[in-house]
Amino acid sequence: MSMSNASIPVFEIGLNALSAVLDKAETYAAARSIDPATLLSARLFPDMFALTQQVQSACDQAKNGGARLAGIDPPRYEDNEKTIAELKARIAKTVTFVKTLDAKKIDESADREIAFPLGPNMGHMRGADYLNHFAVPNFYFHVTTAYDILRHCGVEIGKRDFLGTIPMRVT
Amino acid sequence: MSMSNASIPVFEIGLNALSAVLDKAETYAAARSIDPATLLSARLFPDMFALTQQVQSACDQAKNGGARLAGIDPPRYEDNEKTIAELKARIAKTVTFVKTLDAKKIDESADREIAFPLGPNMGHMRGADYLNHFAVPNFYFHVTTAYDILRHCGVEIGKRDFLGTIPMRVT
DSSP: OOOTTTHHHHHHHHHHHHHHHHHHHHHHHTTTTTTHHHEEEEEESSOOHHHHHHHHHHHHHHHHHHHHTTTTOOOEEEEEEEEEEEHHHHHHHHHHHHHHHHHHHHTTTSSOOOOOOTTEEEEEEHHHHHIIIIIHHHHHHHHHHHHHHHTTTTTOHHHHHOOOSSOOOOO | OOTTTEEEEEHHHHHHHHHHHHHHHHHHHHHHOHHHOOOOOOSSSTTTTHHHHHHHHHHHHHHHHHHHHSOOOOOOOOOOOOSSSHHHHHHHHHHHHHHSSSSHHHHTTTTTTEEEEEEOOOOEHHHHHHHHIIHHHHHHHHHHHHHHEEEETTOOOOOHHOOOOOOOOOO
């Protein structure tokens, strides 16, 4: 298995699934006359990120993780999304970016040191460790918590919505 | 990067982190005279799994995912845990099991078809796809949701508790 296999399609499938989950949230809000902003500001505890920040952070883990492994500077986003449509646009922009990454460069990054900002400090990890123990878990943390917030708000989604369109045959 | 690198230590670190999160839940419950059973039965929505099942499922994804990639039958657990200590024992048993898996067999599984029960059906995926798009996301789904339930209940845990002891140098 290559580093690029374990990153590019992982982020792409997870982000597309998150976008489809947001569609279901929008449909749910419309059907119940709930202001979608109420869902976007929902959170599981007062000092946790609200849904908007969970979606932004999922995108950031994908774009930052992917860019660092490919050896390029991650693009900066403004974090100014105010609607579900804007969050879906951020997700789409991130999927497009991730798909432009140089798979060969990512494949060569397994033993390269990745340095990244960590609050006021810098974290340093081997490329493969950074992917397996930082970028991927953080990515799923935010995708799952976005899902959990919407589930907590009553949106009818299930595990398949979380997994998204995966290369699986069912018999 | 090898398939075994992207599975065995991923499950081990994530499960050990989950065990430490349960320790913090136990300390929190004791400090506030909360019956730990209240936390174990907490859930984010009535038809979601409660904390106990989230922890059981995280273990199952690790043991089943790891075993199938290594080409052996996963051990069966009884799902009879009633206390935090029993859930921690299930986690410890799973970590021990995952560490016994044949890394070479897992490394050879990238292109092998993995067949696994999926409700009343069977799912079929290439080994690398099964790891990247099924076992790992499902694993993090349950670890994150366990964390989210405890966070929602007020337990003081942060992202570092979720990530666990990762091979990172901070400067």
